[in-house]
Amino acid sequence: MAASGFVGRAAELARLDALLARVGDARRDLPGVAVLLRGRRRVGKSRLVQVFCERAGVPSVFFQASQGADPAAERVAFAAAVGESELPGRDLFADGTVLPTWTAVFRQLAAALPADSPSIVVIDGLPWLIDADPALEGTLQTAWDTLLARKPVLFVLIGSDLAMMERLDDYRRPFHQRGTVMVLPALNPAEVGSMLDLPAAEAIDAYLVTGGLPLICQEWRPGESVESFLGESLADPTAALLVSGERSLAAEFPGYLQARSVLTAIGNGERTWSGVRAAMSSGVEPMAASSLTNALRLLEAKRVIAVDTPLSVKPAEKDRRYRVADPYLRFFLAFVEAGLPLVERGRADLLLRRVRRSWTSWRGRAVEPVIREALLRIAPELGWSEAEAVGGWWNRQNNPEIDLVGADRQGAATRILFTGSITWQIAKPFDQHDHSALVRDTAAVPGVGPATELLAVSRNGVAAGLPIRAVGPDDLIAAWRA
Template sequence: MTGGFVGRTTELGRLERLLSRVQDGHRDLPGVAVLLRGRRRVGKSRLVEVFCERSGVPSVFFQASQGASPASQRADFAAAIAESRLPGRDLFAPEAVLSSWMALFRQLAAALPDDQGSIVVIDELPWLLESDPSLEGALQTAWDTLLSRKPVLFVLIGSDLAMMERLDDYERPFHQRGTVMVLPPLSPAEVGSMLALPAADAIDAFLVTGGLPLVCQEWTPGDTLDAFLCATLSEPTSALLVSGERSLAAEFPAHLQAQHVLAAIGNGERTWSGIRGKLSTGTDQMAASSLTNSLQLLEAKRVVAAETPLSTKPAEKDRRYRVADPYLRFYLAFLRSGLSLVERGRADLLIRQVKRSWTAWRGRAVEPVVREALLRLAPELGWPEVEAVGGWWNRQNNPEVDLVGADRAGVAGKILFVGSIKWHASTPFDLHDHHTLVRDMAMIPGVDPQTQPIAVSRTPAGDLPIRSFTADDLIAAWPG
């Protein structure tokens, strides 16, 4: 049943268009493959399940198991086909032994209809590839010689972002054979629509839930943030509490050091030396190579983002790190260490900790959200040249500027706007903040008289000689 499913209209529409291409009937090779990737618990499986149910065509949905042997995976895949609505499902008898992936795909192709569209889904493909690397080549051969000749939408889903990206790399067997889809978390606008919240509260809700559908479903529409936290943090098995632990265990099962590095970044350490100092004890210094390797792993898996000051001057030595996953930002800052309090029945202490640090944490956590919104809105705001929105700082962090809009990432050619974010509940951007911004922006390499100062505030900035944006302006960056 899909009656309670909300949002994802853009993604459902794209899948529907791909299925209509399969059903066109005029294409030489009617099959279409889709490589769908996204972070764990972002709703990939549910999206495709809903799509299959609504499509009305025969389909089979197979979910791989982590650590299972190739033979048992093939047996489970065959069982899923036998229980599906594919017209040739009877070819997969319970006692059949499929000795190779090619044997399974050959039989699958025979089970697919020739006179109508169908859907085949393999969920958590990276787990299959981990247990049997030969599958990647078999997948390419089966697609080229068998499956692409059928009117089938072949959906391959994966949560390991780096591995799913590599599948489409040049010289990899499946290169350019699939349409790439990336499923992001629910946007702030989608969160606001789902939870019946005004723009400023919707952005706050996004910062806490990370846009994870399972977490958002625990939020009663119209409830305040305080009401949500009191309700969900009193339950140790709530999605808000357990999603982070499960994601980290699945993402880094054998990389405890990477988890420690991630936790340090999630708790506010942003520099290489700061992270190393946090993870070193007394005279026992963390090895530089170990930290570098962990950071490279975290970046490759898209869990951590590395940033440099955005200006017309190179500044690689001033690199900073932040948690890229919007849900993990809140989880690592508060919930990972607070889970033991909930389990002891003292959720009130955790809630007190969140409230005590909320204003300072939110002020930092909202920065990437504001930057993405301005990047999306830049053309209609009069800055069509803007291709990157970041921040700027010097080695002493004095000053530290929240927003820099430039014509390119890395080393910019032109700075088009510079801005400050004041995300307080009741205090807007004021004249003092304006004077500070004008003073600080003069220090940024590349700023010239044409560079516009801007203000971003949770509430209207009032009558100031500066272009300003509020939460209502930012939320328009995403379709609701």
């Protein structure tokens, strides 16, 4: 099957090809190669590996774990997957025998693998298996060391729980340094623009809506406007734009009702601890401070939210601001989640009207982390080769609040290289009024000095004659093309 839908995935497929080429290499101590592949939900990990297996031309087995399934049932399902595979020893799993432990399963798997030619074994959803059977992590390490690594096999372990997949390779964990780590990101703004045939500014808009998730991008017709795409997708209850968020959240937070509610509050625009708590209270008894703190810690550990602090030479760890880390979930929580009942009643037009009403202001905030990441990438081309961090700055009163601060390091910087402002409205360029406000507010940032430069990032250009460096949508998209 062709991999034509894999826009931007050529590098990842090539890396998997290179890892398969290492299998059985006589220069290596053991013939087997293990891979730990992680990436957020709906980003295309399973599809990437399926396409890779189809192209590889070697025997393979692909096992998909189920969330919350009983370990014994998962062993039966794994045995069935091997029995239906192309492995030369698949008949060892064809008699319906229920193996009592994962140790027995892996021992039989090793016997089913070819001894003199490469094969591929994929376990998708590894965190779910470990959740159901915590001892599996140690069992997996033992089976790899004593059995599987001695066969010419590419052993691919896939997971969407980013924190757990990172911990698997921690030096204190059994599988440490036994597998090559791969991270599959979402499509970046340049890849989204290329896939959808959109100019730079519209490509960034599309990225803010889709988060670069391939399943959603595939439903966006090339050259289609945001307005047209939303009009069609919001009216279709089965559209990936609507269903992906609910499925991701259900898989990420089964039983974590408070964390889910806190995430919704952040997604609806609450950025501070006190703001989130007030939103959670809703006129009734306030949420316990400890409960809120625990929920925020869980969300941060799962990489679902990001925590920003003011960037300057003076640390301000207490002035934290929370935001939804994933661009698509940011859009879903702000607009779609609360609007699903309207879609079910056939009134998607009302939901689309809500989006239209709030789009410009929402986009102005949502684009900030995207712009900061792009600036960090192109900082050397802009003359700031020392820049290791791009963030923002604010005080307790949010007056002033600086959109962009570039510094020589994260946390307590020693040098502020530039400060800047973002204007992302539809028809308004960065003008003299914006410049005067930036000059005035920049003076409040600790560490700003005569050498600190000014930057304007504008969707619609900069008024002529202003003494400021300018960056536009084309420059931002170029950050990922490089």
